[in-house]
Amino acid sequence: MNTTKTPFLDTIYHLRTIEQVILYDKVITVSREEETDAISFLETEYEREILDYPGMAPEFNSEAALWASKTVYLAAQLLLYREHNIKDLVVLLPDYKGEINASAILSADICLRFLPQIIMEMKRIDPDNLVIPILEKHLFQFHYSAVGFEIDIEKIDFEILAANDCLQQLYIDRIVQRKAIKFTESDFIKKQLEIGFGDYRKIFWAQL
Numbered sequence: 001m002n003t004t005k006t007p008f009l010d011t012i013y014h015l016r017t018i019e020q021v022i023l024y025d026k027v028i029t030v031s032r033e034e035e036t037d038a039i040s041f042l043e044t045e046y047e048r049e050i051l052d053y054p055g056m057a058p059e060f061n062s063e064a065a066l067w068a069s070k071t072v073y074l075a076a077q078l079l080l081y082r083e084h085n086i087k088d089l090v091v092l093l094p095d096y097k098g099e100i101n102a103s104a105i106l107s108a109d110i111c112l113r114f115l116p117q118i119i120m121e122m123k124r125i126d127p128d129n130l131v132i133p134i135l136e137k138h139l140f141q142f143h144y145s146a147v148g149f150e151i152d153i154e155k156i157d158f159e160i161l162a163a164n165d166c167l168q169q170l171y172i173d174r175i176v177q178r179k180a181i182k183f184t185e186s187d188f189i190k191k192q193l194e195i196g197f198g199d200y201r202k203i204f205w206a207q208l
Contacts, residue, residue: 008034009041011076012069015114016045021076028077030070039066042110049110054169058103067096068108071138075118078131086130093134096141102164105144112138112145120149144171148178158188172196 008030011022042065050057074092098104115135122129139146143156144167161168172192175183183189 006031006034006037008070008073009037011073012038012111013041015072015111016041019114021073021114021118023080024077030073035066035070038069042066042069042107045110046107053166054173055166057166058101058106058164061098061103061107063098064096064104065107065110067098068110068112068142071135072111072115072118075115075122075131075135078129079118079121079125089131089134093131093138095138100141100160102160102167105142105160105167106170108142109145112142115139116146116149144174147171147174147183148180151182153183153186156186158186161188161192168192 007022007024007028014020014022039062043060043062046060046065071093078089078092096104096108116139119132119135119139122132122135136151139149140151140156143151143153161171172189174180175189176193184193
């Protein structure tokens with residue numbers, strides 16, 4: 001086991017820089033100091049990313065970013081350590097308590113975009129793992145991070161995208177980039193794609 005004194009911070013740093021997680025042989029609690037340092041690091045990462053965002057990017061949401069980073073960190077540790085009951089897991093992986101808006105969605109995505117791969121690995125190791133439904137519920141709420149992966153889109157309220165032009169364009173761009181054909185079943189998404197592609201829709205994406 002790695003004896004680092006900052007396991008959470010180290011994991012998030014590795015995740016963002018080389019897209020790898022550090023696994024420990026038990027779930028390690030996150031210190032307040034690590035939380036503070038992680039927020040600072042994630043804000044820097046967010047400010048770097050928004051340089052390429054279309055239009056006016058929403059402000060960084062530290063609450064959402066921290067919640068997402070802790071969710072991904074603990075989910076990764078639970079790949080190996082599966083001795084918790086459902087009550088423990090609900091405490092370890094709580095719902096996001098703040099308002100889910102463009103600021104929260106994009107700030108959370110800094111880390112939450114890696115959650116689908118962790119869920120897929122969990123399903124490969126143990127499809128009956130109790131943590132899977134909890135993580136899938138979180139991902140459903142922050143569905144921008146799930147674009148391109150298996151998710152029930154019928155109950156997703158895509159109208160939230162209409163409240164922020166930056167998020168809406170990023171969402172459409174990610175669907176096109178990942179060829180997430182399932183997401184185009186939504187009338188809202190289909191309309192946005194038609195507006196963006198115009199008469200060249202079949203050239204850019206033949207399956208549409």
